[in-house]
Amino acid sequence: MQIVEPLQKVIEELSKLPSIGRKTAQRLAVYLLKKDLAEVELLVNSILELKSKIRFCKNCFNLSVDDECEICKSEKRDHSIICVVEEVSDVIAIEKTNEYNGLYHVLGGVLSPLNGIDVESLKIKELLTRLTIENSKEIILALNPDTEGETTSLYLAKLLRPFGIKVTRIARGLPIGGDFEFADEATIGKAVQNRSLI
Amino acid sequence: MQIVEPLQKVIEELSKLPSIGRKTAQRLAVYLLKKDLAEVELLVNSILELKSKIRFCKNCFNLSVDDECEICKSEKRDHSIICVVEEVSDVIAIEKTNEYNGLYHVLGGVLSPLNGIDVESLKIKELLTRLTIENSKEIILALNPDTEGETTSLYLAKLLRPFGIKVTRIARGLPIGGDFEFADEATIGKAVQNRSLI
Numbered sequence: 326m327q328i329v330e331p332l333q334k335v336i337e338e339l340s341k342l343p344s345i346g347r348k349t350a351q352r353l354a355v356y357l358l359k360k361d362l363a364e365v366e367l368l369v370n371s372i373l374e375l376k377s378k379i380r381f382c383k384n385c386f387n388l389s390v391d392d393e394c395e396i397c398k399s400e401k402r403d404h405s406i407i408c409v410v411e412e413v414s415d416v417i418a419i420e421k422t423n424e425y426n427g428l429y430h431v432l433g434g435v436l437s438p439l440n441g442i443d444v445e446s447l448k449i450k451e452l453l454t455r456l457t458i459e460n461s462k463e464i465i466l467a468l469n470p471d472t473e474g475e476t477t478s479l480y481l482a483k484l485l486r487p488f489g490i491k492v493t494r495i496a497r498g499l500p501i502g503g504d505f506e507f508a509d510e511a512t513i514g515k516a517v518q519n520r521s522l523i
Numbered sequence: 524m525q526i527v528e529p530l531q532k533v534i535e536e537l538s539k540l541p542s543i544g545r546k547t548a549q550r551l552a553v554y555l556l557k558k559d560l561a562e563v564e565l566l567v568n569s570i571l572e573l574k575s576k577i578r579f580c581k582n583c584f585n586l587s588v589d590d591e592c593e594i595c596k597s598e599k600r601d602h603s604i605i606c607v608v609e610e611v612s613d614v615i616a617i618e619k620t621n622e623y624n625g626l627y628h629v630l631g632g633v634l635s636p637l638n639g640i641d642v643e644s645l646k647i648k649e650l651l652t653r654l655t656i657e658n659s660k661e662i663i664l665a666l667n668p669d670t671e672g673e674t675t676s677l678y679l680a681k682l683l684r685p686f687g688i689k690v691t692r693i694a695r696g697l698p699i700g701g702d703f704e705f706a707d708e709a710t711i712g713k714a715v716q717n718r719s720l721i
Contacts, residue, residue, distance in 0.1 A: 328615055331577050332573060357540075375556055389527060413556075
C-alpha cells in the first residue's frame with residue numbers, strides 16, 4: 326500500500342529540510358494531520374511571513390524588517406568595531422552570548438573555489454566600502470575555524486592591512502566543558518599557543 | 524538583541540513540533556529563509572492540502588482521500604482479518620513490512636482513564652459493528668506492548684469473546700538485531716514463553 330498521497334507529499338517536503346529524516350518527517354506529518362487547522366495555519370503563516378517580511382540590512386546584510394537592521398540602527402552599539410561572520414545564524418549565536426557590543430558584517434559564506442564561491446559572491450567589496458564610511462577601528466574575523474574559514478580569514482586580513490585598521494580573529498582553543506581526551510591535536514596546539522595570563 | 528520578529532515567530536512555531544528543539548527550529552527557520560519562495564510554497568501548500576484533503580475512512584478510520592480508504596476498497600486484501608491498531612502511523616508501519624494482507628481498524632488511542640481516554644473516546648463500538656457486517660474470522664490486536672496497550676488488548680479480547688471469533692495478538696519477544704544484554708526481564712520472559720519451533 327502507498328501512503329495516502331497528500332500525506333506522502335508532506336513527508337517528502339519535510340524530508341528535504343536539514344536534519345529531518347524520513348522517520349521524523351512521517352512523525353511530523355502525522356502530528357500536523359492531527360493538530361487543529363488553526364494551529365497548523367499559525368505555523369504556515371509564520372513561514373510565509375518570514376519569506377515576505379524579512380530582507381537584508383543594507384549595511385551589514387544581517388536579517389532585518391527595515392532597510393537597516395536593529396543593530397546598525399542602535400546608538401548603544403559601538404560603531405567602531407565590525408565583526409565579520411559567515412552567516413546570519415552566526416550573528417544570532419554571538420548576540421546570545423551578550424559579550425559583544427559592536428556591529429556585524431555577514432559575508433554570506435566563505436571562499437570555496439571548488440563550490441564556485443569566489444570573492445565576488447561574498448560581501449567583501451561591501452565590507453571595504455563600509456570601512457571608508459564608518460571610521461572603523463577594529464575588524465574581528467569570526468569565521469569558522471575550518472580550512473575554508475581560515476583561508477577566508479587570511480585573505481581578508483591581507484586585504485584589510487592597507488587600511489591600517491586593527492584586524493583580530495576570535496580565539497581558538499578548548500571549548501568550555503571540553504576535555505583534552507576528546508580534543509584533536511590542532512585544537513590543543515592552538516590552545517597552548519594562544520595561552521593567556523590568568 | 525532580539526532575533527528579528529518574523530524569524531522569532533517561525534522558530535517558536537517550529538519548536539512546538541515533536542522532536543524539534545529550539546536549536547533545530549532555528550536551523551530550519553534560517554534554512555527556510557534562504558530557500559527560494561517557490562520551494563517554501565511547495566512545503567506550505569503540501570501542509571495545507573494535508574489538512575484539507577485527508578479524512579478518515581468510514582470503516583476503519585485509516586487516512587483516506589475518499590469515504591473509504593484504499594485498503595478497505597481493495598479486493599486483493601483479505602477482508603476476513605482485521606488488525607486493530609492504535610494510530611494511523613501504526614498502519615503505515617505494518618504496511619511497510621509487506622507481511623500483512625488483511626484490513627485494519629484504527630482505535631485512535633488506547634484506554635487511559637488518567638488522561639480521560641475511556642471506551643467511548645475510542646472506535647470500539649465501530650469495531651463491534653464491523654464484525655457483524657464483515658463476517659470477520661480473525662482479529663489481530665496490534666497495540667503497543669506497554670501498560671495501556673496491554674490493558675486495552677485484554678479489554679478488547681474479553682469484549683470480542685462472545686462473537687466467537689479468533690482473537691490474536693502480535694508476538695512480543697526480542698527485536699531483530701537486539702541483544703540479550705540490553706533487553707529487559709519482561710521482554711526476555713515473554714520471548715521464552717512464546718518460543719516457537721524452528
